[in-house]
Amino acid sequence: MDARPQDDFDAVVLAHSGRLRRLGRLLLGDPHEADEVLQDVFVKALESERRQGPPRDWGPWLTRLTVNACRDRRRAGWWRRFRRWSEQVETAPLVDAAPSPEDLVMGSEARGRIWRAFRSLPDRQREVFVLRHLEGWSGPEIATALGVSPGSVKRHLFRAVHRLRDAAREVA
Amino acid sequence: MTHLSERALVHAQAGLAEADERRHLESCLACTRRLHALGRDLSLITRTLTDTLEPRPSPAPAFRRWMPATTVATGMALAALLWVEVAVWRAVTYVPPSMQPEEARAMLTQVSASLFSLGGDPPAAEAAPPEPIEALVTGDEPEGECVGTEWLVRSGCGVGGAS
Numbered sequence: 001m002d003a004r005p006q007d008d009f010d011a012v013v014l015a016h017s018g019r020l021r022r023l024g025r026l027l028l029g030d031p032h033e034a035d036e037v038l039q040d041v042f043v044k045a046l047e048s049e050r051r052q053g054p055p056r057d058w059g060p061w062l063t064r065l066t067v068n069a070c071r072d073r074r075r076a077g078w079w080r081r082f083r084r085w086s087e088q089v090e091t092a093p094l095v096d097a098a099p100s101p102e103d104l105v106m107g108s109e110a111r112g113r114i115w116r117a118f119r120s121l122p123d124r125q126r127e128v129f130v131l132r133h134l135e136g137w138s139g140p141e142i143a144t145a146l147g148v149s150p151g152s153v154k155r156h157l158f159r160a161v162h163r164l165r166d167a168a169r170e171v172a
Numbered sequence: 173m174t175h176l177s178e179r180a181l182v183h184a185q186a187g188l189a190e191a192d193e194r195r196h197l198e199s200c201l202a203c204t205r206r207l208h209a210l211g212r213d214l215s216l217i218t219r220t221l222t223d224t225l226e227p228r229p230s231p232a233p234a235f236r237r238w239m240p241a242t243t244v245a246t247g248m249a250l251a252a253l254l255w256v257e258v259a260v261w262r263a264v265t266y267v268p269p270s271m272q273p274e275e276a277r278a279m280l281t282q283v284s285a286s287l288f289s290l291g292g293d294p295p296a297a298e299a300a301p302p303e304p305i306e307a308l309v310t311g312d313e314p315e316g317e318c319v320g321t322e323w324l325v326r327s328g329c330g331v332g333g334a335s
Contacts, residue, residue: 026221054189099314112227114220132186133218139188161214168213 012058020066026130027070037069061124064145071108117167128153176203185210
């Protein structure tokens with residue numbers, strides 16, 4: 001018996017939701033916003049699949065959709081993040097209650113330095129770094145997805161790595 | 173031999189190096205070591221970003237972050253209030269014209285003379301030579317018209333006085 005289209009799409013959601021949620025959190029810095037973006041992305045993906053059929057490769061297509069949705073969210077939703085800022089502060093002790101093994105090895109101060117350096121990157125540099133070193137995309141793929149030249153990708157990547165490495169060297 | 177720059181190493185680590193840079197890496201031990209060091213740093217960074225939770229700002233630093241903005245906003249509000257008080261409020265509020273010292277002195281003298289006069293007339297009026305009644309009647313003023321308390325001294329004023 002053939003699988004129904006809904007089952008196929010559920011499988012796509014299962015296969016990519018964890019990775020896309022992490023990508024959204026890295027780009028936005030807000031778990032709630034990342035979850036909302038993820039929902040929007042899958043709704044758009046479902047609509048697009050019904051209209052035009054499934055894409056050739058779900059992974060890059062969903063990643064591109066997520067990156068663009070995060071960028072739109074950053075542009076439009078500054079007030080929403082401002083509103084949520086107080087909620088994040090209140091939940092801070094609960095989120096950090098159970099340190100992972102990496103936390104124990106590295107220490108919260110060192111971890112904080114790397115995270116702060118990552119958050120201080122310009123949006124474009126952060127996108128290029130995440131797509132290259134966390135998503136494993138190639139330079140031309142990143143250039144196509146972000147609509148920039150390959151030279152621009154290399155420039156953004158170098159600046160991002162340089163700043164993050166400075167923070168990591170302080171750790172080491 | 174010229175070693176690769178940090179920029180070239182970053183590009184090589186990301187698989188974006190040019191052909192001559194790749195050739196150099198194959199033959200240069202120092203640059204290969206630097207590339208491995210870069211790889212270790214990047215591994216530490218990516219592990220931090222993927223395996224650890226992002227620390228949230230604590231309330232105290234956040235309070236300090238908003239402190240300058242709050243101070244500036246308060247200062248601007250005070251400046252606006254001051255401006256309203258000085259420029260706007262005073263412009264719309266009626267302030268009586270101030271008296272010259274001579275005028276004030278004359279007015280006060282007149283008031284005190286009126287208050288302490290036994291006859292009810294101010295001393296200034298007594299000091300001035302009384303005008304003859306005829307002069308009052310045939311003065312420049314139109315006959316029969318009296319102003320204020322002139323009916324007391326003018327024969328043409330008052331009930332039946334005009335006839």
